[in-house]
Amino acid sequence: MTDRTTLPPDGFPGTPPVRLGIHGSPDLAAAIIRAAGRDESEADLVGYDVADPFRGLRAKELDVMIVKYGLREPDLAVSRPVAVDPRAVIVGAHHPLATHASVSVEELAAYEGFRCPGAFPQYVWDEVVPPRTPKGRRIRRAYDMGTVKGLMGTLSGTDAVHLTFQSLEAIAPPQTKVIPISDLPPAPVALAWLRDPEPGAHTARFIEDAENGSTV
Incomplete structure (x- = not known):
């Protein structure tokens, strides 16, 4: 990163x-902003499509974006970890697992999950939805991953499971x-x-403040 001493102060007129x-949820972004010692007004949150996640950066419509797991994109730089997001599964309220306080990934292998969407990196999706459980059970990727609304509709109407992150709880219907x-x-x-x-x-x-504010 650039030496902080060479950077002009934030918040001056015109910044x-x-x-x-x-x-997904803006709550994770808000927590990162607060941990960086910033006011939420200092960042404009812009949603991106998981089917083409890096388009906004590459089109210079974004300055920076939140990512999970390691990236191997030659044109992108990645900060140190600035937070963690616990793992969770989203299921329909009718689902056999819906009353459980927690679940094992081994249990989830009994149900169908979602395919890697569009241009999303397969190597990252393999972290999000592991091809196999630690005991070797295959996790079946049977459903197309589209919009968040479409995803929630599939979950509410089937026994599908979406292996994801706890932060999505804030937007789950x-x-x-x-x-x-x-x-x-x-x-x-x-x-x-x-x-x-x-x-x-x-x-x-902003990136440096987020790194310095991390407790990871």
């Missing part, structure tokens, strides 16, 4: 908010249940940005 890409997964570790959360051109001074400071 634009950092355009921060998010997917009443006809679904979000249940902690007891035997998958939390996902590391980081910030990603374009290597070229390098981020502007206020974005670089």
